[in-house]
Amino acid sequence: MYTDNINNRSSVNEELETVSSVYYSENDDYYDNSYAVNKMELRRDFITDYEEYRSVLEQCNSSIHSTEPPDDGGLYCNATWDRMQCWGYTKAGEDVMQECPAYISLSNPLAYSKKTCNVDGTWYRHPQTGNIWTNYTMCYDHTLFENHKRVLYMYYYGFGISIVLLVISLIIFSLFRQLKCVRVTLHKHLFTSYVLTGALWIMYYSMVPMNSDALIHNPLWCQILHVLTHYITVCNYAWMFCEGFYLHALIVITFTKDKKLLIICYLIGWVFPIIPTVIYTVIRALSAEDSIKCWTGDSSLHWILAVPINASLIINFIFSINIMRILLSKLRSVHTNEAMQTRRAVRATLILIPLLGLQYIAFPFRPPPGSDGEYVYMMISAFLVSFQGVFVSIVFCFFNGEVVKCFKKWFHRHKLLRHHKRGRSTNSRVNGEGKSMLRSMTSDGDDIKVTMQTLSTTNNNSI
Numbered sequence: 001m002y003t004d005n006i007n008n009r010s011s012v013n014e015e016l017e018t019v020s021s022v023y024y025s026e027n028d029d030y031y032d033n034s035y036a037v038n039k040m041e042l043r044r045d046f047i048t049d050y051e052e053y054r055s056v057l058e059q060c061n062s063s064i065h066s067t068e069p070p071d072d073g074g075l076y077c078n079a080t081w082d083r084m085q086c087w088g089y090t091k092a093g094e095d096v097m098q099e100c101p102a103y104i105s106l107s108n109p110l111a112y113s114k115k116t117c118n119v120d121g122t123w124y125r126h127p128q129t130g131n132i133w134t135n136y137t138m139c140y141d142h143t144l145f146e147n148h149k150r151v152l153y154m155y156y157y158g159f160g161i162s163i164v165l166l167v168i169s170l171i172i173f174s175l176f177r178q179l180k181c182v183r184v185t186l187h188k189h190l191f192t193s194y195v196l197t198g199a200l201w202i203m204y205y206s207m208v209p210m211n212s213d214a215l216i217h218n219p220l221w222c223q224i225l226h227v228l229t230h231y232i233t234v235c236n237y238a239w240m241f242c243e244g245f246y247l248h249a250l251i252v253i254t255f256t257k258d259k260k261l262l263i264i265c266y267l268i269g270w271v272f273p274i275i276p277t278v279i280y281t282v283i284r285a286l287s288a289e290d291s292i293k294c295w296t297g298d299s300s301l302h303w304i305l306a307v308p309i310n311a312s313l314i315i316n317f318i319f320s321i322n323i324m325r326i327l328l329s330k331l332r333s334v335h336t337n338e339a340m341q342t343r344r345a346v347r348a349t350l351i352l353i354p355l356l357g358l359q360y361i362a363f364p365f366r367p368p369p370g371s372d373g374e375y376v377y378m379m380i381s382a383f384l385v386s387f388q389g390v391f392v393s394i395v396f397c398f399f400n401g402e403v404v405k406c407f408k409k410w411f412h413r414h415k416l417l418r419h420h421k422r423g424r425s426t427n428s429r430v431n432g433e434g435k436s437m438l439r440s441m442t443s444d445g446d447d448i449k450v451t452m453q454t455l456s457t458t459n460n461n462s463i
Contacts, residue, residue, distance in 0.1 A: 040083060043297065047103060048103055048105050052103045053103045056085070059086070063079070063086065064080075064081070069089055074091055075092040075121040076089045076091055076117070077090045077118075077123050078123075082115070082134045084101055084113075084134070084136065085098055085113060085134070087134075092121045093117065093118070094117055096117070097112045099112060100112060100113050108140065111138040112138055113134055114134070115135070116135075151378045155205060156205070158386020158387040158389075159197075159198035162390050163194075163389070165389065165390055166194050166195050166392075168397075169187075169393040169397035170191050170195075172397060173191075176406040179402060179406060182246070182258040185262065186242060189239055189242075191389070191392070191393065193269070194392065195389070196232045197235075197236045200229040200232055204226065207225065208222050208226075208294050208296060215296065222294035223285075223294060230280070231273055231274070234273035234277060235273045237313070238270075238272060239265075240312065240356050240357040241268065241313075242265040242268055242269050244315070244319040245261075245319070247323065248319040273308075280305055283301055283304070287299075313356075313358070313360055313361060316356040316357065320356060354388055354391040354392050354395065355392055360384070
């Protein structure tokens with residue numbers, strides 16, 4: 001469940017990190033006696049057959065110590081081990097090629113790696129990092145890399161669309177006073193956790209796995225981003241549990257105090273996840289093996305976060321079964337068709353699946369790495385995780401009956417207001433025209449009076 005989803009995301013991180021390592025060599029090669037074995041090895045995550053890898057490393061070590069440099073007077077690059085393969089003394093100005101190692105993750109053994117010896121007798125350095133570099137780009141399985149890029153893009157698109165729809169939903173929930181209740185408050189906190197989760201995972205994917213400098217230097221900011229991302233992810237699952245807990249309490253318990261339930265949900269949703277996150281952070285920070293490369297690699301310590309999350313999903317599943325049982329019993333008390341009762345209860349329960357995160361239970365185990373079903377599993381998992389916010393916002397906001405009713409009332413009120421304003425403007429125009437006519441008529445009457453008086457005076461004078 002959650003562990004497999006984290007492993008899925010860690011796998012994407014590792015493949016992208018491997019590509020970064022292929023293109024930008026992380027450390028200088030180690031010459032002759034000036035190396036320590038622990039610095040000469042790749043991380044175990046990159047090695048598929050560690051015994052073969054160790055055997056090749058020891059043979060290289062023995063060869064470097066036992067082989068004397070050529071004494072023909074020519075200029076040569078030193079024999080070296082680049083943490084993947086052994087390279088012998090190479091004449092200046094020449095390239096040397098080997099078959100790609102089969103013991104390295106995502107390596108294609110049918111292709112070739114290449115190392116260049118400069119004309120001055122030094123190994124070629126990468127122009128961006130300045131480190132001695134072996135060209136393993138041809139070794140990398142580009143088909144597999146493209147598959148993992150598609151998985152990453154699925155996360156990007158899903159989280160991006162979810163964030164947009166969830167923000168709109170939060171605005172809608174905040175606009176209408178009719179929607180201010182405990183149930184909608186829970187929805188708002190759940191939606192907020194979705195928004196934060198999506199935003200942080202997008203930041204994490206874009207800023208860490210393909211950032212070779214961050215992976216090499218392991219700065220504090222990328223570790224903080226890792227911890228914060230996992231804390232918010234745990235909060236997201238905690239709020240899914242709160243939704244199930246509140247709904248189950250409303251149905252099962254006859255008299256419930258909404259405020260008390262809401263306070264409990266606040267503690268479960270935002271405070272409780274701090275405990276496993278702090279434990280995970282402290283233990284991982286103290287582990288030399290797990291605290292490198294911005295904590296991108298898969299770690300057995302993920303169980304600290306996985307246990308409470310998987311427990312919440314299992315409890316939500318039990319809640320949903322009990323809710324369905326109670327709905328069926330209440331529907332049967334009303335004498336209606338039994339098949340219709342069952343359909344209504346199942347439909348009501350299915351609506352809760354994205355809200356309670358029950359879709360993760362359908363994919364509890366990840367196929368073995370390299371198997372045919374691994375890519376399909378990763379795509380389905382990425383789709384369900386990243387697009388869950390879309391499903392929840394559509395079902396519980398945009399298609400919600402109360403929200404639709406609020407919009408209808410708002411539209412009807414707005415329509416009446418416009419009609420009323422239009423009626424007032426028409427009346428004012430008619431009244432204005434009537435007053436103007438009266439003034440005109442009064443003025444005309446005065447003119448007639450004056451004219452009649454003038455005519456009368458004229459006649460009298462003439463007489």
